[in-house]
Amino acid sequence: MGQTLSALENEMDVLGHKPYRARQILDWIHKKRVADYDGMSDLPASLRAHLMEKFPPGALEVVRTSGSGDTTRKFLFRLPDRQLIESVFIPASPALYGETSDRRTLCVSSQVGCAYGCKFCASGLRGWKRNLTAGEITAQVFHAEKITGERVDNIVFMGMGEPLANFENLSSALEILNAPWGFEIGARHITVSTSGLAPQIRRLAEHPVPVRLAISLHGATDDVRGQIMPVNKKYPLADLFDACEYFSSRRKQKLGLEYILIAGVNDSPEQARLLAKHARRLNAKVNLIPYNTVEGLPWKRPSETRQQNFVRTVRAGGVVATIRREKGHDIDAACGQLRLRAEDEQAPTS
Numbered sequence: 498m499g500q501t502l503s504a505l506e507n508e509m510d511v512l513g514h515k516p517y518r519a520r521q522i523l524d525w526i527h528k529k530r531v532a533d534y535d536g537m538s539d540l541p542a543s544l545r546a547h548l549m550e551k552f553p554p555g556a557l558e559v560v561r562t563s564g565s566g567d568t569t570r571k572f573l574f575r576l577p578d579r580q581l582i583e584s585v586f587i588p589a590s591p592a593l594y595g596e597t598s599d600r601r602t603l604c605v606s607s608q609v610g611c612a613y614g615c616k617f618c619a620s621g622l623r624g625w626k627r628n629l630t631a632g633e634i635t636a637q638v639f640h641a642e643k644i645t646g647e648r649v650d651n652i653v654f655m656g657m658g659e660p661l662a663n664f665e666n667l668s669s670a671l672e673i674l675n676a677p678w679g680f681e682i683g684a685r686h687i688t689v690s691t692s693g694l695a696p697q698i699r700r701l702a703e704h705p706v707p708v709r710l711a712i713s714l715h716g717a718t719d720d721v722r723g724q725i726m727p728v729n730k731k732y733p734l735a736d737l738f739d740a741c742e743y744f745s746s747r748r749k750q751k752l753g754l755e756y757i758l759i760a761g762v763n764d765s766p767e768q769a770r771l772l773a774k775h776a777r778r779l780n781a782k783v784n785l786i787p788y789n790t791v792e793g794l795p796w797k798r799p800s801e802t803r804q805q806n807f808v809r810t811v812r813a814g815g816v817v818a819t820i821r822r823e824k825g826h827d828i829d830a831a832c833g834q835l836r837l838r839a840e841d842e843q844a845p846t847s
């Protein structure tokens with residue numbers, strides 16, 4: 498898992514096997530959803546032994562699942578080095594930005610922890626540990642499908658970590674998720690969300706897989722955004738918006754602006770008016786997420802009236818805006834909490 502076709506063909510060459518074996522292996526993993534080499538019955542025993550040695554299986558171990566049936570489900574996975582990551586499965590749901598959809602979405606993590614330290618986010622609370630490999634990113638999809646028995650056909654990189662800070666592995670993962678020999682998920686059903694790494698946004702604009710882009714904005718002025726997102730000092734709004742405009746010029750899809758509503762921080766009418774102005778300039782849709790309380794953090798969700806006033810003001814500015822209700826996942830600050838709790842539980846024994 499985690500190999501692109503061209504990389505695996507090279508490996509076959511190095512290991513002294515025919516290149517077509519690479520397609521056979523990927524077919525087992527991605528079409529037949531078999532990751533166990535012993536189950537790949539049409540491969541010679543010598544190749545299976547080589548694979549076992551070169552790419553030992555068992556990248557992810559399922560530690561816990563929460564939620565069931567047709568509700569949002571969270572999965573906690575343990576990596577071979579005992580680090581923990583989360584993914585969230587959202588069954589047929591109103592997709593992002595209010596577009597109705599019967600897509601089955603998986604919100605995936607791209608790093609263990611996060612270095613960006615957004616003040617409202619559980620994922621950043623204990624800092625960054627390491628990048629996930631492409632195999633660890635795509636294995637989340639493989640295991641989510643195994644657990645739920647459903648085919649994932651929409652991916653959002655809104656779980657733990659800043660995907661654009663792990664660009665090389667993200668890049669391979671996007672190829673594997675999208676390719677006909679991979680998971681075959683359409684590029685417009687893959688969304689990469691970033692806290693605003695302007696240079697990498699430009700890089701993503703050149704990626705051969707034309708994915709969607711969502712920006713975690715959370716503040717409509719440098720002042721307000723800077724209070725809760727330290728990354729804004731390095732890439733202030735002017736730089737970020739220039740990069741976004743470049744991205745849009747290379748892609749057909751609309752950008753998404755994510756905006757967590759936090760009481761008394763970024764929920765004023767003035768912020769709403771400016772948010773609408775930015776969204777108009779970027780031709781973007783706005784997704785508002787009422788803040789979910791995180792243990793140990795001081796922030797609160799605004800009242801229902803204040804939320805409604807905010808969305809009305811944004812819409813009055815001529816912008817498509819939705820409020821995302823408790824579908825549970827991702828960039829709502831609940832992401833990362835499952836891992837923090839599990840780390841605390843496992844601390845005395847590890």
Ligand code: SF4
Nearest residue numbers: 611614615618621658
């Ligand atoms: S919101 Fe995203 S970028 Fe910010 S700390 Fe959390 S995971 Fe990192």
